[in-house]
Amino acid sequence: MEARPSVRQHILSRLRSSNGLVFGAAIGSGLTARAAEQGGADFLLVLSAGKFRMAGLPSLTCMLPIGDSNEIVSRIGRSEILGRVSAPVFFGLCVLNPRLEIRSRLREIQRWGFAGIANFPTVTSIEGDFREMLDTAGIGFEREVELIRAAREEGLTTLVYVSNAEEARRMKAAGADIYCASLGFTTGTQTGVPARLNLFQAIPLIDQILAPVRNTGSLLLVEGGPIVGSAEAVQVCEACGIHGYIGGSTVDRLPLQTAVRATAAGFKSLSASIHATTPGGRGPHRDRWPWGVIGRSPSIRQVIHQIERVAPTRLPILILGENGTGKELVARALHGASSRNSRDMIILNCAAIPRDLLESELFGYEPGAFTGATRRRIGKFEDAHGSTLFLDEIGDLEPALQAKLLRVLEDGRFERIGSNVLQYTDARIVCATNRNIREMVSAGLFREDLYYRLCAIEIEIPPLRDRAGDIPLLIEHFLNEIRSELNPNIDAIEGDAMQLLLSHRWPGNVRELRHVLERAAVLCSGSIIGSHDLALRGSSDFDRFQPAPASTRTAKSPLTEKEWILNALEETHYHRTKAAALLGLSRKTLYNKMLRYGML
Amino acid sequence: MAGLSPETVDLLGCLPIANVNAQLVDYLVSQERQPHAVEFACVFAADPFYDPGQLIDDLAAANVSGIANLPSLGILSGRFAEVMSASGFDFQRELQCLEFAKRNGLRASAFIWNEQQGTAALQARVDQLIVHPGGFLRQATAPRGAADATVALVKKLKDRAAGQAPILLYRHPVLYNELSEAAVLAEGTIVYGG
Numbered sequence: 187m188e189a190r191p192s193v194r195q196h197i198l199s200r201l202r203s204s205n206g207l208v209f210g211a212a213i214g215s216g217l218t219a220r221a222a223e224q225g226g227a228d229f230l231l232v233l234s235a236g237k238f239r240m241a242g243l244p245s246l247t248c249m250l251p252i253g254d255s256n257e258i259v260s261r262i263g264r265s266e267i268l269g270r271v272s273a274p275v276f277f278g279l280c281v282l283n284p285r286l287e288i289r290s291r292l293r294e295i296q297r298w299g300f301a302g303i304a305n306f307p308t309v310t311s312i313e314g315d316f317r318e319m320l321d322t323a324g325i326g327f328e329r330e331v332e333l334i335r336a337a338r339e340e341g342l343t344t345l346v347y348v349s350n351a352e353e354a355r356r357m358k359a360a361g362a363d364i365y366c367a368s369l370g371f372t373t374g375t376q377t378g379v380p381a382r383l384n385l386f387q388a389i390p391l392i393d394q395i396l397a398p399v400r401n402t403g404s405l406l407l408v409e410g411g412p413i414v415g416s417a418e419a420v421q422v423c424e425a426c427g428i429h430g431y432i433g434g435s436t437v438d439r440l441p442l443q444t445a446v447r448a449t450a451a452g453f454k455s456l457s458a459s460i461h462a463t464t465p466g467g468r469g470p471h472r473d474r475w476p477w478g479v480i481g482r483s484p485s486i487r488q489v490i491h492q493i494e495r496v497a498p499t500r501l502p503i504l505i506l507g508e509n510g511t512g513k514e515l516v517a518r519a520l521h522g523a524s525s526r527n528s529r530d531m532i533i534l535n536c537a538a539i540p541r542d543l544l545e546s547e548l549f550g551y552e553p554g555a556f557t558g559a560t561r562r563r564i565g566k567f568e569d570a571h572g573s574t575l576f577l578d579e580i581g582d583l584e585p586a587l588q589a590k591l592l593r594v595l596e597d598g599r600f601e602r603i604g605s606n607v608l609q610y611t612d613a614r615i616v617c618a619t620n621r622n623i624r625e626m627v628s629a630g631l632f633r634e635d636l637y638y639r640l641c642a643i644e645i646e647i648p649p650l651r652d653r654a655g656d657i658p659l660l661i662e663h664f665l666n667e668i669r670s671e672l673n674p675n676i677d678a679i680e681g682d683a684m685q686l687l688l689s690h691r692w693p694g695n696v697r698e699l700r701h702v703l704e705r706a707a708v709l710c711s712g713s714i715i716g717s718h719d720l721a722l723r724g725s726s727d728f729d730r731f732q733p734a735p736a737s738t739r740t741a742k743s744p745l746t747e748k749e750w751i752l753n754a755l756e757e758t759h760y761h762r763t764k765a766a767a768l769l770g771l772s773r774k775t776l777y778n779k780m781l782r783y784g785m786l
Numbered sequence: 787m788a789g790l791s792p793e794t795v796d797l798l799g800c801l802p803i804a805n806v807n808a809q810l811v812d813y814l815v816s817q818e819r820q821p822h823a824v825e826f827a828c829v830f831a832a833d834p835f836y837d838p839g840q841l842i843d844d845l846a847a848a849n850v851s852g853i854a855n856l857p858s859l860g861i862l863s864g865r866f867a868e869v870m871s872a873s874g875f876d877f878q879r880e881l882q883c884l885e886f887a888k889r890n891g892l893r894a895s896a897f898i899w900n901e902q903q904g905t906a907a908l909q910a911r912v913d914q915l916i917v918h919p920g921g922f923l924r925q926a927t928a929p930r931g932a933a934d935a936t937v938a939l940v941k942k943l944k945d946r947a948a949g950q951a952p953i954l955l956y957r958h959p960v961l962y963n964e965l966s967e968a969a970v971l972a973e974g975t976i977v978y979g980g
Contacts, residue, residue, distance in 0.1 A: 244873040248802055249870075250800075250830070250834075251804060252802070252830070253835075280803065282802070283798065283803040314865070316797075316800075
């Protein structure tokens with residue numbers, strides 16, 4: 187019978203109710219512990235590895251015979267952390283010493299006030315002969331299983347590092363509460379650890395490791411390997427449908443309080459933003475991107491929702507968006523989701539065709555209609571009969587053609603040039619423009635009646651800078667394509683490069699992002715794209731970013747206060763001071779509101 | 787470590803359960819010894835916290851005349867060894883410490899587990915090489931093969947050393963009898979003291 191099940195259950199319940207993804211900070215000092223908590227860490231894990239990192243050494247020195255790991259953790263936990271933080275604190279307990287009395291140590295740990303324990307340093311980090319020897323000598327993994335069994339019986343919350351499915355299975359039998367799929371020590375140029383797998387290879391591996399403990403109600407986390415920052419962590423968690431991430435060297439690689447807090451806050455804000463927009467809350471999110479429209483931000487989900495709602499109808503649609511936002515992609519989605527999808531969509535870029543040829547392109551002509559018209563040619567409207575006609579850059583259509591287009595929209599009737607015979611088309615018209623069509627109407631440059639015919643259904647695609655939370659997902663998608671098309675050696679993006687991409691204003695939107703990644707992939711000399719490989723148009727300094735006037739923001743549909751804050755965080759790339767300024771709040775008030783909404 | 791099997795002790799020395807160098811120096815300093823009473827002190831020669839200069843001074847103050855690299859990262863293999871090495875913790879780092887000790891007046895002995903390490907130790911001009919017969923698991927499951935491999939390694943290194951440094955054998959207790967042939971071939975043996 188468990189001695190104190192209520193404490194354990196309380197902790198697990200607290201972690202399960204965390205806003206967004208669970209974030210555990212593996213730390214080695216009181217300073218980093220407090221900074222991580224302020225940044226929103228859901229729990230703290232005191233490890234000797236954290237202590238060594240503070241001394242400028244890599245995490246894996248925690249495996250060397252240079253100190254008693256348990257004494258280090260005990261000293262830090264008791265003198266610097268316990269009583270100074272409110273988040274649950276876990277003890278990284280090493281059971282490799284056969285002299286260690288597990289039960290009595292667990293009782294001490296509980297008495298000191300630790301919420302739980304983790305098997306760390308762990309033999310799961312070790313491979314090869316040495317690991318086999320440890321297991322054979324009885325001081326290997328079986329002893330860690332024994333630790334978890336005993337800890338459960340003592341009522342402590344148990345977090346286990348596992349590196350394969352068999353280890354997960356054995357820990358499950360021991361009754362572990364939280365599983366962390368260990369991908370090995372964090373890789374990258376900063377740690378010196380060579381990469382064994384990239385982010386996208388990590389995803390199936392995590393699936394494999396955690397397979398025996400899925401759907402058991404346990405919390406599933408991940409750590410290490412190619413995950414070098416919050417963006418990668420969120421990406422992997424989302425792709426694997428797991429609950430969160432433990433950050434070690436990714437959190438306190440720089441022993442600066444602000445850096446730790448910023449990293450932790452970045453993870454929580456990013457994951458909260460994504461979860462706030464994901465139906466069904468936490469849990470597996472394996473849905474493929476509907477119609478190729480990638481993103482989980484509120485604005486892009488609104489676009490997807492609109493596509494699903496209006497695609498089956500015959501109504502004309504006006505797609506608005508800056509260059510590079512994906513207007514043609516949305517048009518294809520509308521066509522693909524309609525009953526017309528058995529035929530190809532017909533595309534005409536109104537700005538790409540000389541004005542005097544545009545009419546014949548649209549309506550076709552009869553022989554003799556004009557010089558050189560020697561035979562009949564059908565136009566795009568006829569071509570698109572039974573299908574969809576996508577008219578891009580509709581703002582460039584001259585007034586005479588606007589009138590003819592209006593007529594086609596009204597009743598589907600038109601005449602070929604040089605003919606009085608009425609033709610009929612059952613084409614569904616989808617138009618797009620990057621221009622401010624309303625201003626063009628006001629200025630008399632675009633027919634008002636045509637605008638009102640078109641704008642019955644308007645789909646506005648947000649610029650990329652307004653949905654920064656989608657950038658990691660887009661990068662994942664593009665890197666997959668780039669690997670197959672341009673450079674199969676590209677594994678991942680370094681953390682600082684990812685931060686740069688997240689903070690760029692993206693005047694060229696998704697198209698620009700793709701081009702930046704393609705260029706980087708071609709010029710990158712290794713397998714990891716670094717910040718020096720990125721050529722970003724204009725300045726990446728978002729200090730110069732001037733947010734839209736408040737009046738235009740509030741003109742959108744009413745938001746809850748939480749959404750309002752999330753939007754501001756996203757707009758300022760999770761910079762709380764800037765978000766507070768944008769919202770007209772003090773930083774402290776913003777902090778309190780985030781606390782109230784469980785965003786910390 | 788009293789009461790534990792030699793093979794377990796072998797492993798424990800490599801694990802993060804103690805500061806092995808600090809413990810060793812404390813022990814040596816606490817004992818009253820005649821000058822050069824201890825010929826070789828076995829240290830973890832890749833210790834990132836113990837400055838090699840300080841370590842040499844401390845050992846000399848304890849009347850130690852030489853050092854050897856045990857516990858050693860040389861026993862590691864596979865991915866774990868690879869990531870350790872990428873972070874600067876490997877057999878090569880231990881050799882640098884031995885070279886430093888030699889330059890500062892101590893004698894240097896290198897425990898080695900394979901031919902590559904043996905060659906590197908000879909290039910580092912250590913005073914003697916000690917062939918470690920490897921992990922006990924392999925020996926327990928295929929003792930004859932392990933003993934034969936040790937014989938072959940001793941032979942190769944003797945040829946390569948060509949008198950530059952004696953090739954000794956660590957006559958591990960798990961494989962004591964099987965190592966008799968290697969012991970005859972080697973130019974000296976080290977035995978487990980318990």
